[in-house]
Amino acid sequence: MPQVSAPTTQATGRVVRSPHAAWLRVEGHWQWYRRHWHSTLFSSIAQPILFLVAMGMGFGSQVEPSEATRNLPYLVYLAPAMLVVGALQNAVGESSYPVLSGFKWQKDYWAVTATPITPGQLLAGQQIWIALVIGFNGCAFVLIATLLGAVQSPGILLSLLAMVLTGMACSAPVVALAATVTNDGNAFNGIFRFVVMPMTLFSGTFFPVSQLPEWAQPVVWLSPLWHGTELSRAAAFGGAEFGPVFGHVAYLVGLFALGIWLARWRFRRRLVV
Numbered sequence: 001m002p003q004v005s006a007p008t009t010q011a012t013g014r015v016v017r018s019p020h021a022a023w024l025r026v027e028g029h030w031q032w033y034r035r036h037w038h039s040t041l042f043s044s045i046a047q048p049i050l051f052l053v054a055m056g057m058g059f060g061s062q063v064e065p066s067e068a069t070r071n072l073p074y075l076v077y078l079a080p081a082m083l084v085v086g087a088l089q090n091a092v093g094e095s096s097y098p099v100l101s102g103f104k105w106q107k108d109y110w111a112v113t114a115t116p117i118t119p120g121q122l123l124a125g126q127q128i129w130i131a132l133v134i135g136f137n138g139c140a141f142v143l144i145a146t147l148l149g150a151v152q153s154p155g156i157l158l159s160l161l162a163m164v165l166t167g168m169a170c171s172a173p174v175v176a177l178a179a180t181v182t183n184d185g186n187a188f189n190g191i192f193r194f195v196v197m198p199m200t201l202f203s204g205t206f207f208p209v210s211q212l213p214e215w216a217q218p219v220v221w222l223s224p225l226w227h228g229t230e231l232s233r234a235a236a237f238g239g240a241e242f243g244p245v246f247g248h249v250a251y252l253v254g255l256f257a258l259g260i261w262l263a264r265w266r267f268r269r270r271l272v273v
Contacts, residue, residue, distance in 0.1 A: 021117045025125025026132070028112075033133075043093065044137045048086035049144050052078060055206065056150060068208055070237060072152075079150035080159045080232040081205040083141055087134050087167035088225050092196055094130045095171040096188040099178035102126075109271060119267035126175065127168065127260070134167040135160065151236075158235035166228025169252040172259025179266035199225040227251050 033040075052075075060074030069077040102109035112122050138160050145151050174191065181187055202212065203225040209217055220226050227248040234240030 021121040022124035022128060024117065025112065025122055026129045029129040044090050044133070045140045048082055048089070048141055052082045052145060052150065053148070068211070072237070075148070075150045076152055078206070079145045080156060080236040081229045083138055083145075083159055083163050084166050084225060084228040084232045085200055085205055086141055087138060087163040087228070088170050088199065089196060090134050090137055091130060091167035091171040092174050092191065094133055095174035096178055096191065099126065099175050100181055103179065103270060104182070113271045119271045120264055123175070123263055123267045127171065130171050131164055131168055135164050138163045153236055153238070155236045155238055159232040162228055162231035162235055165231070165249070165252050165256075166224055169224045169228075169255040169259070172256050172263055176259055176262035176266050179263055179270055199223050204229050224252055224255055
């Protein structure tokens with residue numbers, strides 16, 4: 001019987017670099033999710049849908065189609081934006097406490113990197129999983145929104161791409177922060193209260209940014225949610241020009257790249273001993 005050599009680990013100074021290593025982390029998340037998926041339904045899918053119903057059908061019943069809503073029913077105008085808002089909230093949620101838990105409470109990150117999986121591969125698996133969660137929740141949102149009459153064009157399927165890009169652009173910097181935090185995660189409360197909520201309210205989700213005071217509009221342009229909302233509506237309703245679309249995509253890709261660079265640095269700094 002042939003002898004099988006043991007895998008090389010980081011403790012020996014050599015690392016086995018497998019293109020499938022990141023997917024091992026994804027598989028670990030999936031094993032947990034397939035047993036506990038029902039516990040995430042409200043925050044990931046039901047909450048954005050309830051918000052769409054409340055604002056689109058409740059408040060929206062008092063809003064007449066106009067230039068501000070692109071001459072569309074308010075429910076239809078709101079749906080692509082709420083798709084991106086859901087991605088933002090899910091991305092920040094998946095990138096904050098669960099990542100901190102991997103370092104501080106459950107400490108499973110330490111167990112993973114004791115194997116041939118490197119911190120960079122661990123980070124890649126975490127990001128892939130977050131993208132899959134965002135994509136799945138977005139597809140469920142689009143299906144339910146279609147049944148509610150909030151979707152009038154197949155372009156909403158392209159909005160899913162804008163949604164995932166926006167979610168990942170928001171996820172990567174928060175993952176980098178979570179890899180830095182050493183307390184009980186109080187910093188995340190500030191992010192939800194003073195970053196996520198203001199972005200949701202003032203990034204063009206419910207009304208055009210042009211209706212804000214002129215001094216506030218450049219501040220909104222820094223919001224990844226505004227860029228994602230513009231992309232999502234451009235995909236859903238059509239008529240977008242190449243220049244603005246390229247600018248929105250470039251901003252989100254740049255933010256994602258910066259977040260990944262910082263997160264990779266923090267993962268290596270914290271896990272490699």
